[in-house]
Amino acid sequence: MRKRLLLLLIFPVMLSGCAEKIPFISEFMPEVAETEITAIPTEIPIVQELPIDVTEEILLTETEPETETIPETEAVTEVSGTGDFLYDTMYSAFSQYETKVSFDGAVSQEELETTYRKLNWEHPELFWLDGYVVTTWSNSAELECRVIDSCKGANLPAMYAEMEQKCDEITAQAQGCPTDYEKVLFVHDYLVEHTEYDTAGARSDKHDLWNTAYGCLIRGNAVCQGYAEAFQMIMEKLGIPCGVCSGVAKYESHAWNYVCIDGVYYWIDVTWDDPVREGGELKGTSHIYFLLDDEMMFRTRTLDEDNIFVPQCNSIQDNYYVRNGNYLTEYSFDEINRRMSENMDTGSIELMYSDRASFQTAVQKLFNEGEVWKTSAFAMGGSVQYSYDDDMYTIWLKFSPN
Numbered sequence: 001m002r003k004r005l006l007l008l009l010i011f012p013v014m015l016s017g018c019a020e021k022i023p024f025i026s027e028f029m030p031e032v033a034e035t036e037i038t039a040i041p042t043e044i045p046i047v048q049e050l051p052i053d054v055t056e057e058i059l060l061t062e063t064e065p066e067t068e069t070i071p072e073t074e075a076v077t078e079v080s081g082t083g084d085f086l087y088d089t090m091y092s093a094f095s096q097y098e099t100k101v102s103f104d105g106a107v108s109q110e111e112l113e114t115t116y117r118k119l120n121w122e123h124p125e126l127f128w129l130d131g132y133v134v135t136t137w138s139n140s141a142e143l144e145c146r147v148i149d150s151c152k153g154a155n156l157p158a159m160y161a162e163m164e165q166k167c168d169e170i171t172a173q174a175q176g177c178p179t180d181y182e183k184v185l186f187v188h189d190y191l192v193e194h195t196e197y198d199t200a201g202a203r204s205d206k207h208d209l210w211n212t213a214y215g216c217l218i219r220g221n222a223v224c225q226g227y228a229e230a231f232q233m234i235m236e237k238l239g240i241p242c243g244v245c246s247g248v249a250k251y252e253s254h255a256w257n258y259v260c261i262d263g264v265y266y267w268i269d270v271t272w273d274d275p276v277r278e279g280g281e282l283k284g285t286s287h288i289y290f291l292l293d294d295e296m297m298f299r300t301r302t303l304d305e306d307n308i309f310v311p312q313c314n315s316i317q318d319n320y321y322v323r324n325g326n327y328l329t330e331y332s333f334d335e336i337n338r339r340m341s342e343n344m345d346t347g348s349i350e351l352m353y354s355d356r357a358s359f360q361t362a363v364q365k366l367f368n369e370g371e372v373w374k375t376s377a378f379a380m381g382g383s384v385q386y387s388y389d390d391d392m393y394t395i396w397l398k399f400s401p402n
Contacts, residue, residue, distance in 0.1 A: 086115040090143070094119075094126050097156050100144040107141040109134050116143060121244060121308050124229030127163070127212035128156055150209045159214060166217045167230075171237040180240055180261045181318050184268070185290070187234050192274040192285045195230075196221045224271040228255045231270050235259060243309055249301035256289075256301075258311050261318055265311035266291035287320035287350065288392050299391050321352035321394075329354045331362040333371055340377040340399065348398045359393035366395070377401050 086107070093101045112134050120129060128151040135142045151159070170190055174183045198221040201210030209215040209226075216222035216230035228244045235242035241260035248254065256269040269289035289297075293313045303310060321327040328335065328351055336351075343349050353359035366372045372384060382401035388394060 083115075086111060087119055090115060090119050091123065094129060094145065095123075097128075099147065100142065102140065102142045104140050106139060107136065109136050109141075112136075112141060112143050117306070118308055124213045124233050124244075125160070125163070127151075127209070127214040127229075128154075128159075130207055148208050148212075149206075159218075163214045163217055167213075167233050167237060170217075170234055174234070174238055180238075181323070183238055184235070184240065184259055184261060185320075187231060187238075188268065188270055188273065188287075188290060189285050191216065191227060191230060191270050194220060195227060195274065197271070197274060198223050198226075225255045227271045227274070228257050231257050231268070245303060245307045245310060247301050247303040247307075254301060256297075258313065259291075260311070261291070264315050264318070265313045266293070266315070266318060267297040267313050268292070269297075286396070288352075288389055288394050290320040291318045292316070293319075296392065319352075321350070326351050327354065328352070328358065330358045331365060333365065333374070336362075336366065336371075337375045337377075340375050340397070344377060344401070347400055348396075351395045351397075353393040353395075356390075356393060359388075359390070359395075362395060363388055363390075372397070 086103075089103070090101055116132055120126070128147050130146040130148040132146065133144045135144075170187065173190075174186045177183045177186050195216050198210040198215070201208065201215075201221070202223045209219060210221060210223050211225040212222070213226060213229040213233050216226040217233075222230070225244075232242050232244055235257075243258055244255055245258060246253065246255045254271075256267065256271065258265055259268055260266075267289070268291055272289045273286040275286060293316050296316070296319075297313065316322050316327075319327065326339075326349070331353070339349050339351075351362075353362060367386065372378070372386075377399055378384075378401055380402045382399060384397060384399040386398070387396045
């Protein structure tokens with residue numbers, strides 16, 4: 001799901017604007033159907049097909065490498081335990097583009113499903129995997145994966161190599177940053193600036209490349225899952241702990257990341273920092289959802305119950321606004337005037353208020369009562385674009401004095 005941002009353009013003649021939240025574009029995240037299994041004879045297989053998501057066929061670009069069909073292959077392994085053994089066996093098979101894994105020994109349906117979901121969540125590089133079918137017998141079991149429509153018959157090794165190369169390029173650039181904070185910031189900004197939100201994919205009820213790191217990094221368009229998985233892949237290459245969580249935001253399914261900097265966990269939502277812009281173009285990259293604590297993040301969403309790991313995020317010491325001195329505890333005209341004067345060269349300021357009351361006072365004074373025009377930046381007139389987020393208490397001003 002993608003958040004939309006309303007931009008307003010105001011001139012000295014008329015001060016207009018009340019930033020309203022625009023309805024959110026629907027995006028469908030993976031859901032697992034629950035099926036009650038009743039007792040049956042032990043030698044009759046139990047088969048359950050559980051989609052991670054549904055699929056939609058889209059065409060590969062004309063510049064795709066010559067296709068090489070990946071045949072259906074099967075790995076057979078004797079069970080000598082569960083947990084890590086199942087995980088390692090599945091990963092070994094799927095990373096070799098096999099689509100079916102069989103186990104000789106008693107393995108429960110629940111063990112296979114839990115292991116597969118964990119693997120799928122932790123390895124976004126296996127972008128071609130879609131739904132799966134679990135079959136169990138008394139002394140053996142099998143898990144077979146489907147391939148998303150756009151990857152059927154494709155040269156998966158070549159696609160994987162292409163994505164890995166792009167990941168390595170971005171990682172190499174980020175490694176030039178001196179601190180982990182700056183590396184995270186670089187990757188966040190890179191993905192926002194090089195990815196377009198796939199509104200068609202978001203509106204569909206299918207699962208395809210727009211849900212993957214490949215879609216984000218190679219095609220340059222993705223929905224929230226694609227943004228989050230691309231970010232996760234690059235963080236792992238940088239050695240920065242990171243993962244994906246899912247939940248419901250504004251009544252729609254959504255995915256975002258957590259990241260650990262210097263031993264402290266934070267939330268980050270790259271998708272919502274690349275908003276759909278209504279009413280004009282406010283150039284630049286948003287940082288509203290860059291390194292938040294629990295209180296900030298869960299103003300706008302709730303977590304699904306089946307997330308693999310959910311960190312406690314109790315600090316804002318590396319929050320973007322805090323680090324850059326733009327986190328304010330109260331509204332002050334003099335403070336706004338000073339900041340606008342100091343940023344005449346960029347013509348832009350981003351501010352976050354610590355509480356709703358201070359934020360609402362700032363909006364009322366600056367825009368409804370027109371105090372923005374009393375700043376020294378507009379001594380000779382000019383124009384200003386602004387946006388604000390009344391969930392996160394942020395204001396973004398882009399001004400052009402005469």
